[in-house]
Amino acid sequence: MPLLTELHIDRLSVEDRLLLVEEIWDSIAPTQRAAPLTDSQQQELEHRLRDHEQNPDDVVSWEAVKAATLARLGQ
Numbered sequence: 001m002p003l004l005t006e007l008h009i010d011r012l013s014v015e016d017r018l019l020l021v022e023e024i025w026d027s028i029a030p031t032q033r034a035a036p037l038t039d040s041q042q043q044e045l046e047h048r049l050r051d052h053e054q055n056p057d058d059v060v061s062w063e064a065v066k067a068a069t070l071a072r073l074g075q
Contacts, residue, residue: 004010009017037045052059
């Protein structure tokens with residue numbers, strides 16, 4: 001990992017390195033296309049979309065999912 005030492009990134013705190021990673025990712029993400037789906041992923045996506053279209057009210061809100069998860073974690 002010579003680049004880490006050359007740029008003295010290894011001297012940064014963990015928090016600063018994580019911020020750096022986030023900034024690097026944010027600079028890359030807008031320029032990249034999404035990875036192509038495999039056939040099985042595409043089929044699963046289509047299956048879930050059909051299921052949602054047939055049962056649009058069969059959903060759970062984010063608030064309900066979050067509350068249930070936090071309750072399970074004891075928070």
